[in-house]
Amino acid sequence: MPTITLTNLTKCYDGNTEPSVDQVSLTVEDGEFMCLLGPSGCGKTTILRMIAGIEHSTSGEIAVDDLVVDSVHQSCFIPPEKRRIGLVFQNYALWPHMTVERNVDFGLRLQKVPAQERKERCVDVMSKLRILEYADRYPSQLSGGQQQRVALARMLAVNPGVLLLDEPLSNLDATLRLEMRAELRRLHQTFGTTIIFVSHDQWEAMTLANTIAVMNKGQLQQIGTPDEIYAEPSNRFVAEFIGNPKINLIKLKESNDELMNLASHILARLPESKFADVCAIRPEEIILTDTANANTLPMNIENIMPTGGSWVIELSLDEDRLFHSTQSRPKWREGEQINAYLPTHSLHFFDHDEKRLVLSETHLDYSHLLLSSALPNPKKANPKNTNQPFVKQA
Numbered sequence: 001m002p003t004i005t006l007t008n009l010t011k012c013y014d015g016n017t018e019p020s021v022d023q024v025s026l027t028v029e030d031g032e033f034m035c036l037l038g039p040s041g042c043g044k045t046t047i048l049r050m051i052a053g054i055e056h057s058t059s060g061e062i063a064v065d066d067l068v069v070d071s072v073h074q075s076c077f078i079p080p081e082k083r084r085i086g087l088v089f090q091n092y093a094l095w096p097h098m099t100v101e102r103n104v105d106f107g108l109r110l111q112k113v114p115a116q117e118r119k120e121r122c123v124d125v126m127s128k129l130r131i132l133e134y135a136d137r138y139p140s141q142l143s144g145g146q147q148q149r150v151a152l153a154r155m156l157a158v159n160p161g162v163l164l165l166d167e168p169l170s171n172l173d174a175t176l177r178l179e180m181r182a183e184l185r186r187l188h189q190t191f192g193t194t195i196i197f198v199s200h201d202q203w204e205a206m207t208l209a210n211t212i213a214v215m216n217k218g219q220l221q222q223i224g225t226p227d228e229i230y231a232e233p234s235n236r237f238v239a240e241f242i243g244n245p246k247i248n249l250i251k252l253k254e255s256n257d258e259l260m261n262l263a264s265h266i267l268a269r270l271p272e273s274k275f276a277d278v279c280a281i282r283p284e285e286i287i288l289t290d291t292a293n294a295n296t297l298p299m300n301i302e303n304i305m306p307t308g309g310s311w312v313i314e315l316s317l318d319e320d321r322l323f324h325s326t327q328s329r330p331k332w333r334e335g336e337q338i339n340a341y342l343p344t345h346s347l348h349f350f351d352h353d354e355k356r357l358v359l360s361e362t363h364l365d366y367s368h369l370l371l372s373s374a375l376p377n378p379k380k381a382n383p384k385n386t387n388q389p390f391v392k393q394a
């Protein structure tokens, strides 16, 4: 299966002031299942259309293996039918007057594949996608999920090197979506096809893809495995976009004395001076306890929301609101005061440019000191010392 390489790929539509795709560079390896993830209008579909060849790039390059298929600079544009790339859209566009088998057979006929081979390939792909029993039905006689599988079968029958899927599950109800996700995973394992999948649903991306490329406003924000994207977001946008409930962001300001102290001490260990504006922690990383100690912050329980087998608890820390999620039934009531432990290794710090400060285990090894009032506040200890405050004052 081919490798797809995008180099500084850019698309500016006539009349738009901002590029829809802005200098995107990434590689989709052979057999990879990559999801382009981002909010509506961030340029995901435009990238897919350029890879498929139904949209020309404005600048940059697309290569399939070593072959450049689109480059204005090199005056090169290889048409869609010569790229061996299949595209499945949100609406599957099945031919309504053709049976399932004729729909699946359609691309093979265009390729003038001999009749016997066509029959064998259609039967093979229909049975793998579990639609063989519907071979003689028309699309209107199928459920949404079955139609979806026919659309995928039609693409897979022509054996594309790369399969591009543009939110193909968006028209399905929740149960069917789940079934189809499992189907897509199975399909990827069975066929080993390189898949590029577009979604704005972070849960879908996390459950399906080997690699996620997060986009915002036409620009690639981060590329990595689902675990990397979740645990080591490169900036605030990625941190906030991934995760439900959302990551908690706490603005570092003087009223959060303990957090300010902690951040100062952690960041002071970095080789260069770094400033943090915001501290963040995922909801499931907060630990609630009855007993207060030097490592906890007092918080109020504002709301306890059951979500079916798990709970989301809204907490207040002065004027900040935080969310904690847990699989254990909470033993507290709304309105009670509890103590929250924020483990140092779970904390993220973002600078003024919203980039995440990369800290190693050594920098974060403050577990014995966390939030302790014994920590000297650099500002209070020496108000004249301008080198000390590693946390920018709000």
Ligand SMILES: Nc1ncnc2c1ncn2[C@@H]1O[C@H](COP(=O)(O)OP(=O)(O)OP(=O)(O)O)[C@@H](O)[C@H]1O
Residues within 6 Å of the ligand: 013, 014, 016, 020, 038, 039, 040, 041, 042, 043, 044, 045, 046, 047, 200
């Ligand atoms: N033919 C076009 N002419 C002008 N602008 C366009 C055209 N197609 C897309 N755009 C603009 O380009 C930007 C990116 O659109 P695109 O469809 O790639 O986003 P997307 O991330 O796929 O969004 P969605 O998730 O809503 O489908 C949008 O601002 C859109 O308005």
